[in-house]
Amino acid sequence: MSFLKYENNILKFEGVAISEIAKGRTTPFYCYSQNTLIDNFNKFANSVASFDSTVCFSLKSNSNLTLLKTLEKLGAGADVVSEWEMRKALKAGISAKNIVFSGIGKTDKDIQFAINNDCFQINVESIDELNRINEIAASIGKVQKIGIRINPDIKADTHKKISTGSLEDKFGVSIEDTHKIFQNRANYSSLKISSIAFHIGSNIKELNPFENTFSLIGDLAKKINSETSIIDTIDVGGGLSPQKRNFTFEEYAKLIHKYFDLEGIKFIFEPGRLISADAGILVSKVLYIKNITGKKFIIIDAGMNDMIRPALYDANHEVLPEINNDEFEEINTDIVGPICESSDVFINIKRFNKIKIGEYVVLKDVGAYGSTMSSNYNARPLIEELLISGSEITTIRKRQTFEDFISNEV
Ligand SMILES: Cc1ncc(COP(=O)(O)O)c(C=O)c1O
Known part of the structure; x- marks a missing residue:
């Protein structure tokens, strides 16, 4: 169910007209639909409820504290990649028992923070990193649970800049090295190496790359467990596309049943975009x-400093006028931002509603990798974020002020 729709040609979000949401506010701003977020999470979580599992929402897609608190109440854990993401997850009330720490370049501070705060699992992406975490855990005097992030060398059908599961990508450890790590795990006295993890990319629309990966890693897990019975957790990552996906959650879950031994195994899911993308719109003025x-x-x-995905990934985000006036212009049109870069183009269209200066337009499906990827480029402020739930509209992040912006400069 979409909470963004035209009613009598007026664009409404959760039943409130865009012009009403924007009244008295400075554009641009993000606005998130609480009901969309809740619906998205519950639908996915229900589809994997037959597994012993935690759905760890990926904070890199959206880490607004209010959204995290909403998800925490629904039972979400967190997939984090930095100390501050972990801090935000904890601040939102997500238990460290439900936090997985990923990322290929963790600093000593990241690792110390994760271990000191009893992070459920750290996913490791190189043998050097494994050694470093072992040293840090020893110095702290704790034993840390570890997942080995495997690079299955499988190409996902997605944009090359968001593919992560092929050996051309920087992520993960090869299958060969994974075997070695499990064989030599006694050398790591401050680690409990008992999990395997993978994430093959983002915005994946076909089931095939998941099936190929599950088949490969399911066999690997069975092989390792036939020798040692050590693997107790499998982290299958995220990556499911929210839009135009050619498979259902039930088909996805069936594949896990098909390729993995479920006995005694906990599964971790790390969806980001699937949960947050269509919950967010960006409201802007002509x-x-x-x-x-x-x-x-x-x-x-x-x-593009507010929303970089079109410039960075050629991402297509539909732009909707606040009034669908049924008067169109058939002309090659770029909808562009004010940034001094030729790549600051949101969309190229051949036909668009007749629109006037001062009217609002809405960029769709920007709740994931929108605000979290925004910047101060061209000395522009980080923009306001709103939450809408029915007729209730709340500011959940204030627009940055000039004083905020320069406060750390000398
Ligand atoms: C390790 C890991 N897990 C989960 C995600 C979330 O991916 P998505 O938003 O496509 O579900 C990412 C995104 O890049 C990731 O790198």
């Missing part, structure tokens, strides 16, 4: 409109 040699530019007040 600043200027100009025509140059047959091409039209609609210049809006949101820029």
Whole structure:
């Protein structure tokens, strides 16, 4: 069910007109639908409820504290990749027992923070990192549970910049090295190496890459467990596309039943985009409109610093006018931001509603990798974030002020 729709040609989010949400506020801003977030989480969590499992929401997709608190109440754990992400998860009330720490370049501080705060599992991406975590755990005097992130060398059908599971990508440890690590695990006296993890990429629309990976890693897990019975946790990562996905959650869950021994195994799921993407919109205002040699530019007040995915990944985010006036212009049009970069283009379209300066437009499906990837480029502030739940609208992150922006500079 979509909470973003036209009613009598007026675009509404959770039943409230965009112009009403924007009244008295500075654009651009993000707005998240609480009901979409809850629906998305519950649908996925229910589909994997037959497993002994934790759904660890991936904070890199969206780490707003209010959204995290909402997810925590639904039973979510967290997938984090930095000390501050872990701090945010803890602050939102997510128990360290439900936090998995991933990432290929953890610093000593990250590792110390994770171990000191009883992080459920640290996923390791190289043998050097394994050695370092062993040393740090020894110096702290704790035994840390470890997952080995395997690079299965499987290509996901996604943009090359969000593919992570092939040997051309920097992520994970080879299958060969994984075997060696499990064979030599007695050398790591401050680690409990008892899990394998993988994540083959993001925005994956086909079941095939998951099936190939589950088959490969299911066999590996069975082989390791036939020798030692050590693996007690399998972290299958995230990556499921929320849109135009050619498989159901039930088909995905069936594959886990098919390829893994479930006896005594806990599963971790790390969805990000699936939960948060369509919960978020970016509301922006038209600043200027100009025509140059047959091409039209609609210049809006949101820029690539607020939402970088189109510039970085060629991501396609539909842009909707606040009023669907049924009057269209058939002209090659770029909807662009104000940033001094030619790549600051949100979308190119051949047909768009007649729109006027001062009207609002909405970028769809930006609740994932939107705000978390935003920056101060061109000395622009980090923008406001709102939560909408029915008619209730709350500011859940204030717009950055100039004083905030320069406070650490000398
Ligand atoms: C290790 C890991 N887990 C989970 C995710 C979340 O991916 P997605 O938002 O596609 O579900 C990512 C994203 O890159 C990741 O690197």
